[in-house]
Amino acid sequence: MTAGLTLPASAGSTGDGSAARGGHAATRAALDSVVRDGSPGGIALAELGHTTWSGRAGTSDLATGRTPRADDRFRVGSITKTFVATVMLQLEAEGKLSLDDTVDHWLPGLVTGNGNDGSGIRLRQLLNHTSGIYSYTDDEDFKRREFGTDFLRHRYDTWTPRRIVRLAMTHRPVFAPGDDWSYSDTNYVIASMVIQRATGHSYAHEIEQRILRPLRLDSTSLPGTRTRVPGPSGRAYSKLTGELAGPGGPDSATYDVTEFNPSFAGAAGEVISDSRDLNRFYRSLLSGRLLEEPQLKEMMTTVPIKGMPTFAYGLGLMKMTLACGTEVWGHNGGIQGSISQTMATADGRHVLSVNFNGDWNVHEQRVVDAEFCGA
Secondary structure, eight states: OOSSOOOOOOOOSOSOOOGGGGTTHHHHHHHHHHHHHTOSEEEEEEEETTEEEEEEEEOSOTTTOOOOOTTOEEEOGGGHHHHHHHHHHHHHHTTSOOTTSBHHHHSTTSSEETTEEGGGOBHHHHHTTOSOOOOGGGOHHHHHHHHSTTHHHHTTOOOOHHHHHHHHTTSOOSSOTTSOOOOOHHHHHHHHHHHHHHHSSOHHHHHIIIIIHHHTOTTOBOOTTOOOOOSSOOOOEEOOOSSTTOOOOTTSOOEEOOOOOGGGTGGGTOOEEEHHHHHHHHHHHHTTSSSOHHHHHHHTOOEEOTTOTTEEEOSSOEEEEOTTSOEEEEEEEEETTEEEEEEEOTTSSEEEEEEESBOSSOOTHHHHHHHHHOO
């Protein structure tokens, strides 16, 4: 799940003014400024070649005053989507599916009703958000239940993928398949169901076997219905405004939302990780360790988005052109109490992961701009 798409400033002059070349002072200042504006605490981890820098700001626990740790684990939200898309592309390379297959080919009758028709939607359109399928996280009842104070009564409820898709099917498509672009969490829940049908295993199992174990991402997990964040970790906080990452007034109540059943997010955003693992994942992905060259090229083939000249979306992968002209790839993610982003240069040599343990008034893009542009 992504708390809206945080976009870079309009493209300006070219060149790399990376903060890594200037002692990370700009990145550190940006991290501090984001915490001053809202989130209780934040962490950042940047890697350039063999050089690593970490920054921390604020607190990870409002009750104890615990300082954030560089190795803290956190819920990554929609960064999960890059893991899912990677598995789908691996399956394509193995001949187990084609991204030109329709949803109905794998899941007949799942996407139907209210103008929805899975026979006209390709798997590729799920991954690049051109399917037109309504995002279940935009449903008003869902938002009240999960992102408003009703969350406190429903935080341990279990959602199944079919229940999620049924909710999405109560809404008409937002456009005909391929006609436009609209971010939809439903797309990736459906993609996870295709992975299960194609492999006989859950998408979580496939991610663990294909990505986590080979890369030794020991701090990364797919919790399913488990409610706790494994340690080391801090606490996570929300204003529960009814909108994920909605603005919260400085005097409004702050709720501890650390523990909850993330099945309502599933393949759209359930992963737990830390900054080191996220950096390693994206470096490995972009350097070609996880995908064959044709599949990596396919993943990085983007669709244009109206009104957003500096932003494009591939297959589970965002491309941003920053104000300094530097092009970065990765994903952002938001879920209750946690806002994250990982971005890297196209070769994976320079990568940054950030996380904030509050989901209101978070401007994480400042840190990305500072790291890669030095301002």
